[in-house]
Amino acid sequence: MPKPESQPPNAASAAVPAALPGPPTASHGVYGGVQTLPPRRIKIIGVPLDLGASRRGVDMGPSAVRVAGLEARLEALGHEVRDAGNISVPLAETKPSGHQSARYLKEITDTCTRAADSVLKALGEGMTPLILGGDHSVAAGSVSGVSEFFRRQNQKIGLIWIDAHADMNTPATSPSGNVHGMPLAALLGLGPDPLANILGTGPHVSPENTVIVGVRDIDAAEKENIRRAGVTEVYTMRDIDERGMRTVMEEALRAAGRGTAGYHVSLDMDWIDPEDAPGVGTPVRGGATYREAHLAMEIIADHGRMLALEVVEVNPVIDEHNRTADLAVQLISSAFGKKIL
């Protein structure tokens, strides 16, 4: 088993109530050795949001992931799971799309604010939020909720953004006007404004604790935005190919964890190759393999510092027999401590 990075004794994690796993219970360790993490209390928050994407269908992502057995499979690992249901999201058909440079920005911001509140509440209850998208714009809300919870305790968080895309556009640079290409820019304070200021306290993450993993499709303007924001920890698919998933993840977690309470993990399923994850919002060739994806999640579990997890962009409309949602549940299980042996 890989040795977790050593943390300075004054590491913020020592004072974090919500992220700390609960005390071991009788159920710990009795599941045939498949669990590494001590049991957590997990709160599932569905956000059936598809206003940020042009292709429809990711609003059915939360259902597809639930149908694939999410709750039962997490409980089989010994975790306590509560499903909070779905956050209400306006239907695209019932709203005007607004300005073409950031379509449905108002409705998305409202939805993200509700998601942030729900995440904040879950952490306050000592639970680990598990957010199911929906398109990736939901992250502007969920990450804000995690960040705000720890900001109130004078702590900051890290962010691991695992994605084929950088999601670093702004309304000024976006070729499509789709807000799901903007959430990371919003969280780093580049805008668009209402989305960048959810709960009134942005920017929600600092560039030195923000890590992008698995990118392979970045617009020219996004490259500039990454530089402007000051994010230097970017691991492309080439880095994974050349240096291996293990090295990339160890470095990523070290950067996100440095001086923070822990990190939020935002997993866009389009990171994985369409061969294994065909049912995603924006498929791009050349993604992570099935095993690389699992390894990344297993390493996250080994370190034990994940504050919240979200899995986004599952699109059942173009999936094959729900296998992308099924893979999502498998990866969630690995992130929550499922081991092969």
Ligand SMILES: [Mn+2]
């Ligand atoms: Mn994304």
